[in-house]
Amino acid sequence: MTASDDTLSTPRDPDPDDPVAPAALVLTAAFEDPLDERRPWLERYELTDALEIPGTDTPVYLTDAGIAVTTTGIGKSDAATTVTALLATPGIDLESAYVVSCGIAGSSPETAALGSVAVADAVVDWDRKHRWDHGSVDDAGELDESTAIGDSTDERPIDLLAYRPRDYVHCLEEALVERALAAAGDVDLLENDDARAYQRTYPEAPDSGPTIERGTTVCGDEFWHGPRYAREVAELCEAYGVGPYVTTQMEDAATARALERFGLRDRYLSVRAVSNYDRPAPGESVTESFDGDPASLALAIDNAARVGRRVVEVLIETDPLGIGAERSA
Known part of the structure; x- marks a missing residue:
């Protein structure tokens, strides 16, 4: 039964005697414009319920597809607090849920076109060094x-x-990464002429539209920007044997650690789209280039959700880890 608008605008407290058990949990970092990573998810599915979970920043929205969606907040402390609160709340059961972080990220211009989407196979904690x-x-x-x-x-x-x-690196479940990449390959990624024009201001960037990538994502609380720091990030990844890095973001190491503490990291994936490059283009200052381009930001938010939705739906349908048996029993 579809929940009323009043129910969704006034989330209910979870019932520990009747916990909800979503098939998947989607974690976005932000929900306010222009960084509204949650919007494409809530627009895609019919919402059936909303839960107010103690310790989280925003409600958990339940959908008719068995997918729960919420935001963690930006940064590792927010992500760790949110995910731990979800895992420790009796009214929501995540034992049989796949968990996917989905949103935007930075990248080096040599790595991928703006709007490209990367499925991570390793998550490095940049701050532990x-x-x-x-x-x-x-x-x-x-x-x-x-x-x-x-x-x-x-x-x-x-x-x-x-x-x-x-x-301080999380190597993610290979079977899950492979299944996600196969699912992502079926998605038609959006392109944007304005984003491509901005991409061309970087001579080392590919002269192509968005692609699907696989590799290491680096997570840190520091808003670093510029070629010197990019070299250091690359060196840290090489020291761990998981270089080169493909994306950079601020939540996924904390999410992976919280899931690991609860014995659930094996069902975790990170799906991130490239919204900006981690250094300025020739003739551009680091301050001018830090926010990237509005067109590439919007493109990344939409492509991340397009790929993330396909990945989540395939995981629910195929259940590669066999974790849904208890939920369906």
Whole structure:
């Protein structure tokens, strides 16, 4: 039965004696323009219910397709808090649900066209590392600016943590990644002339429309931008053996860690579309290029949802991990 508009605008508290058990949970990061990653999902499906979950920022919307949709908020702390709250709430049962992060991301111009969609096979935590300033210090304790970080060619500015009880990289379930890529291959990606024109301001970017990609996504709370930091990100991925990176975003390492703590990381996927490049084009400042282009942002939001929806629907239909048996029993 379809929920009324009043019910959806006033979400109900979950019932621990009658928990909902969605077949999939979709996590977007933002819901406010111009970064409304949630909109294409709520417009696609008929909404049947809305839950107010303690510890989350927005309601969990339930659809007629068995898909639950909510936003985590931007950044790792928001994502970890939201996902943990969902997993710990008795009124929602995620034991038999596939979990998909879906939204926008950055990328290097050499990697993919704007609007391309990447299915991650590894998630790297950018914030867990050493950052070294190898500049020399004089007798007065002052840094010699001529030897500051970035000027040395023989010493790495970043490195893996010396104390590292685990590698801060999540390698995602291969069977799930392969199934997602097969599903994504059936999707016709949108193109945009204005986004392509902006893409052409980067000589190293491909002269093509959006594509489906696979590879590492890097997650960090720092809004870094520029070629020097991009080199450091690449070096960290290489140190973990999962380079090169394909996308960069701010939530997925936290989501993967929360799911891992609850023994559910095996059903997790990250689907991210390229909204902007992580460095300026020739003649452009980092400040001018940081936000990218409005056309590429809108294109990425729509393509991420198009691919994400197809991936989620295929996972529900085929259930490659066999986790839906308990839900259907």
